[in-house]
Amino acid sequence: MVDCFDRIAVQITELALEPVRLLQQRAMLESVSLRTPSNGRRYLITIAKRYPNGDTATPGYTWLVEEIAPGGDTLPVASRSQTSPGEFITDPEDAYWSAVDALCTMQKSGDVLPTQEES
Numbered sequence: 813m814v815d816c817f818d819r820i821a822v823q824i825t826e827l828a829l830e831p832v833r834l835l836q837q838r839a840m841l842e843s844v845s846l847r848t849p850s851n852g853r854r855y856l857i858t859i860a861k862r863y864p865n866g867d868t869a870t871p872g873y874t875w876l877v878e879e880i881a882p883g884g885d886t887l888p889v890a891s892r893s894q895t896s897p898g899e900f901i902t903d904p905e906d907a908y909w910s911a912v913d914a915l916c917t918m919q920k921s922g923d924v925l926p927t928q929e930e931s
Contacts, residue, residue: 835904872900875911
């Protein structure tokens with residue numbers, strides 16, 4: 813039974829990472845955003861391609877995590893985290909996993925605001 817759940821988790825992760833990987837493959841694609849539920853909340857993880865050393869240089873990637881409403885709108889007082897200013901990650905998939913790690917850290921440290929039901 814666990815093996816089945818593990819396979820499903822891997823397949824879901826692969827589906828989620830597909831648009832992130834396309835950032836590296838498609839020159840015209842500048843960013844991708846993924847909505848992810850977490851503990852009853854929803855977050856938008858955005859991975860963006862940037863060219864800090866000019867358009868002909870290798871791109872770098874940044875990430876942003878922000879809490880969103882169920883309809884997809886950004887909350888007025890939302891929890892947010894992002895790459896440090898001037899920091900660029902060389903691989904879009906690494907940027908995604910950095911964003912996921914930041915989201916986990918936000919939740920563990922209590923930076924995530926309580927929902928209306930919890931307050």
